[in-house]
Amino acid sequence: MLNKIKNYLRYSYGFDLLSKHLYSLGLIFLLTAIVTRINIFRFVAVFVLIISMMRTLSHKRQARLRELALYTRMIRNTKVKFNILRLNLFDRQYKYIACKTCMKQMRVPRKQGNIVITCPNCQSKYETRS
Template identity: 25%
Template sequence: MREKLARFMVGRNGADALSKFFLYVALVLVIITMFSHNAIIYLLAIASLVYSYFRMMSRNVSKRYYENQQYLRMTDKVRDKFRGASAKAKYQKSKAVYEREQKKIYKIYYCPSCKQKIRVPKGKGKIMITCPKCKMEFVKRT
């Protein structure tokens, strides 16, 4: 059965971003129709669903590709805002995990002269630390 479906879809457009958008619109409109019982909204949901499947089954791939690219260009700023927020959250999370792991292995000191952050290995006892920035030496316990 899987091979038959794969053979059927050869040369067809398939699900792209615009087709998925129309599927989501149809889903939202169907949910609204459940509560409002409005025939016009229901017809819009059916039309959106039909158009989405038309795009997926279309053999005119170049035209569907062009339409999808226009849709992606129009929604680029909105998608970047959502993508940026999630990427920023992932970065913050990975940074926190990295810092936690570093605190297990290293001790962080600040140079008394230039306030440069200096990382030294833990468990070495009293050591002489040389600031890489200003070359000042000071003694600390790790």
């Protein structure tokens, strides 16, 4: 019996960034359920924790890697957009823009009207207002 468990765990996917974030989210929902005593938080917490454990113990590596790549791309895009929003709020001389294809941050001078920007990373061109 111990060998079966050991072999099953040997070929399982393991704990990655998405599983870690799901596990943390589940614990946050669980603590919220304990503090507020609202049962919906408890059900959501158990559901999220089960999803996290299923990902960790899964044998479908390619599917989990695709999910992780999608998640990391979403996280990166969100971080870039918030960073650009923060930079645009505090820097009045330049406007910060993210390339639509590669999310590379670029800086253009303000009050230049409509300009065509070429991304230095992927060479894509698009028109924007500065």
